[in-house]
Amino acid sequence: MESAISTLVSQFKTFAGKDGSSDTLSKEEFRSLVTSQLPTFVKNSSDPAVIDQLMGSLDENNDGELTFLEFWQLIGSLANKHGGFSQ
Amino acid sequence: MESAISTLVSQFKTFAGKDGSSDTLSKEEFRSLVTSQLPTFVKNSSDPAVIDQLMGSLDENNDGELTFLEFWQLIGSLANKHGGFSQ
Numbered sequence: 001m002e003s004a005i006s007t008l009v010s011q012f013k014t015f016a017g018k019d020g021s022s023d024t025l026s027k028e029e030f031r032s033l034v035t036s037q038l039p040t041f042v043k044n045s046s047d048p049a050v051i052d053q054l055m056g057s058l059d060e061n062n063d064g065e066l067t068f069l070e071f072w073q074l075i076g077s078l079a080n081k082h083g084g085f086s087q
Numbered sequence: 088m089e090s091a092i093s094t095l096v097s098q099f100k101t102f103a104g105k106d107g108s109s110d111t112l113s114k115e116e117f118r119s120l121v122t123s124q125l126p127t128f129v130k131n132s133s134d135p136a137v138i139d140q141l142m143g144s145l146d147e148n149n150d151g152e153l154t155f156l157e158f159w160q161l162i163g164s165l166a167n168k169h170g171g172f173s174q
Contacts, residue, residue, distance in 0.1 A: 001124035009170040037088035076159040
């Protein structure tokens with residue numbers, strides 16, 4: 001389980017490090033991560049409206065950047081759905 | 088990234104399925120998961136007080152069982168710390 005967690009952290013950092021702040025995802029970094037790393041879990045990610053909506057729903061302080069914990073909420077809800085859990 | 092997420096879901100289910108509700112972790116299942124799967128990320132997990140405190144901090148509705156999303160908050164905070172992120 002620790003290796004899977006480390007994988008998620010390091011992949012987040014790889015994408016977050018592409019431009020601007022190296023610890024947060026800009027919208028472009030987020031789009032790049034979602035389309036390449038979550039092709040099955042996030043449908044229609046090539047649609048800019050899908051990315052806009054998802055980013056808006058996660059960016060709690062509306063600064064246009066996603067922190068690791070904001071991003072973690074997304075993959076938690078994807079994982080919850082993938083696992084077939086009820087809530 | 089999807090395979091790492093799937094690993095976390097399936098390992099959660101393995102432990103959650105040991106007794107009672109197969110979709111949630113009892114305290115004993117939680118202890119078993121933490122000691123075997125998170126030996127580096129959670130220190131002193133052999134101390135019952137550590138498990139009690141961690142479980143209490145995660146079980147938001149205090150029903151003695153952790154849902155997947157409650158558990159996800161724990162590994163998010165462990166991952167955030169492991170990654171050296173600021174918040």
